[in-house]
Amino acid sequence: MRHAEFTSDVPDAPLSSDKALLAALTADLQSLNYTPDGVAGLIGVEAWESLEKDQLIPALLACRQADTAAGDEPTAAVLLWLLCETVPEAQLSEAFTRTTPVGLGQLGLAERDGADGWRAVVDLRPYTSDAGGDLWVASDLGQHQRPGVLRRDHVLGIGQASRTLAQLTVRPVVDRALDLGTGCGIQTFHLLGHVRHVTATDISARALAFTRFNLLLNSEALGLDPDDLGNRVTLRQGSLLDPVTGETFDLAVSNPPFVITPRRPGETADSQFTYRDGGLPGDDIVSTLFRELPSVLTPGGTAQLLGNWEITSGARWHDRIESWLPASVDCWVLQREQLTPSGYALTWLRDAAETRDPDAFVDRYAAYIDDFRSRNVESVGFGAVLLRTPGVPRTGQPAIRQAASAPEVPLRRFEEITHALEQPIAPHFAAGMGRYDWAVEHAGDLPEQHLLVADDVTEERHQRPGAEHPGVILLRQGAGFRRTNLLSTELAGFVSACDGDLSAGQIVMALSALLGQDDDAFRAALLSDVRELVLDGFLIPAAAN
Template sequence: MRHAEFASDVPDAPFSSDKTLLAALAADLQSLNYTADGVAGLIGVEAWESLENDQLIPALLACRQADALAGNQPTAAVMLWLLGETVPEAHLSRAFAGTTPGGLGRLGLAERHGADGWRALVALRPYSSDAGGDVWVASDLGQHQRPGVLRRDHVLGIGQASRTLAQLTVRPAVDRALDLGTGCGIQTLHLLGHVRHVTATDISARALAFTRFNLLLNFERLGLDPDDLGNRVTLRQGNLLDPVAGETFDLAVSNPPFVITPRHPAETAESQFTYRDGGLPGDDIVSTLFKELPGVLTPGGTAQLLGNWEISSSAPWHDRIQSWIPATVDCWVLQREQLTPSAYALTWLRDAAETRDPDAFVDRYAAYIDDFRSRNVDSVGFGAVLLRTHEVPHTGHPASQQAAPTPEVPLRRFEEITHPLEQPIAPHFAAGVGRYDWVVKHAEGLSEQHLLVADDVTEERHQRPGAEHPGVILLRQGAGFRRTNLLSTELAGFVSACDGDLSAGQIVMALSALLGQDDDAFRSALLSDVRRLVLDGFLIPAAAS
């Protein structure tokens, strides 16, 4: 059953009902040049980059120096919302002449602290979005800005995961998109740049209140009508796909609560960290989304999400993932890292500042280790997932990791790439899916196609001193996924001849004669290797250059 649209203020979250006060706040923030570039210019690029990594001291020292030199008004916003410091009321009054400190209090952004000071109730961060340029994003204060364990209904701000999802999301101009688990609304801000209508869902009412505040604070930059927000954005509260049952979308994105957390019989929803803990055992949240997200996509629709998955040493890391994918759905999984159970437990206990309670920390750490041991988990993978439905469903059996795709077999790509990628990586995801479609289309006629070496590709040859021929030939990508491919002599010869003049079949025949390999098995194996170079983007169709 469809849930009602969420459109209300929530206690302990920013209030968005007073549009006049929101407009005054936006004007004050603009006057202060409270933008990503503006703050970096104020405190220095190095301090800003440290701030992006939750290192507050360089920014704090820079703000103190700026105040000592010039009584700089913009530092009031930085000190208040980015550093969590107490700001004198006089400083805040000068910086926010239109909003006033009292107005910040009514909006739920700050509160009186001490005899003559104000401190933040939330974080309000400048952010550069491809939808509206410079925007401001409210979220809960992080562990570096406030003492103690995070509140259980903590609303996460702009972090590495949200940036990662934004950078990998393919952005076609489409009619409808779903932001599942919107949090403070980061992905929705991006989606508004290329989607006519966004439906943003979350199980947390506080999260939706933050999202609504962020949309209305930035309505002008995002091209929204504050009196008719529903024309572009619908907010709904509910678990996973319940709020959109029976609906379909051209694009779905999700940074779900994928963290694998030990379950115990006495737990309640109130005892879970809603921003990261989906309440299911193991990696069931991610496996559920693999299975069910395709059901809310239009034909040809795409879903992109982040996730964790459990790995056993007795099987390849992607073995269990393959069983989650519906038979007719394309899937591309990019694993970015693996952590041991111990490292994983420490990562997420620190994330919620649970290490600040020593006794509880020991018990929680032990619970994580016991939980992983109960399912024979040797490591936990993290990565990005792309799922795609088809206009005409595929049939047949899933391809192996090595098999070349055919029209009867959907895309099954499982890659582990841990080195830095070009960012944003989204255009390269889109190009990779496009190359897959091209290979499927020309599965029976690849030998007739003319190919070129991609512009970013270079070749390396290594040989022992005095050797007549190289022992190692490497093909490297300088852009995108920055893959490296080890070439055989015949494949290196094929690549060197790809200038678009000869067809793939003509090059293969020439190499076959040159190397004395005049048999169908050699030619078929070489074309199979060529097909993989096309899929990886080392070679591209001459017609697409």
């Protein structure tokens, strides 16, 4: 089935059809050193970090105090796009000698403000990607940069969610990838570093117009031919998987519109915030992706996404997630946060600046609470998801379990980790899947395997003063997921003996004799605990070291 490619300009979005003007803008931004390091050098690291948290005042004060005599500082760009100040035409003309203020207006990036000033129409900020180094990303102005409630077709820029997804995406070198719900294109930027061709989709024409603009603005850094963008990237408009019906991908990533929003009678798409609201009740957007994303993956393909899920009263947080999964698909869910219905409602009402309309705010808040109560929702979880289909991977992907050797029950890993992780976490996700495959391969001969304690693991013992033995023994990871594991006496003894010399079975037999537990049940339980330590990365196969 052929799908129409998105190639057009859209009203109220940056213009991408004037490639000469885009090239001039790229050159001006480079000359101004409008990069994360360049901006931090101008305003200071602390003010730059405040900007990333949507706090403008430290950067504004720093710009006012900056010495711009050298003429190559990004002051005008920072004032215009990051701080949304009115910039005098003379200052803007001096900074953008190739593009000119009029050219910025033609591109849809700025507009006149009074007789002698210009103000931002969009946010255009520097960004560093592992794909192309220093880049620039255009998106709509955020609620901290503009008055009033956000526009319903708001195109979200660089935020914590987009950074989180970029940091957790495993990056094998593959042929084809899908960026579902691309927004302004951030995930596509990263995918281009290790994927031959990326298909980026979105339901919003404005979002795709921003993505196309961003790709062409950064074409040199991303290794794209502006006259043949389709050679590396295809843009398509549509809902969920409709734009890619009949196609398959080695990798899929998605920061979908997962926000749970109360539905209203007679509502239309125009009344929804497209960047966050998929238009379905409850967490149906996320459940739909759990069920359907595997269908567009090649054998051995991987999908990674962010999501919210409802947790009903009396249930485990992952009970409903388990019911969404296709039978043969591996799944690893990492829950990072839980919010009460009230906390969740306030978070997203503030996000779209709906709190600025007091009467509407009260009504919308009440609608959230009633909506959650109607489904007996006790809290809402947020986290990251990795799905993987069984089968033989494409060239360049990590080796995985084969369909013929798959266990009757595929991987079902549900973890709640709320502390800070090592970033990027993606290599540790990949290593964890590799350890799972190793455990499947050696399910029948684990006693014959030789194990080592991972390099980042330390042991911690606590005991009462004068006590003969410790009351608490903990294993801690210093890297990756930074897990902590409470050990039994026998498991602590096993870990202490894991120097690669003795097999797991030999260590278990020795502990069995030492502790007077000479029975099969003890040995089986200990080996089961050992397998969990391997899956968590506390122990690793000696052959892999």
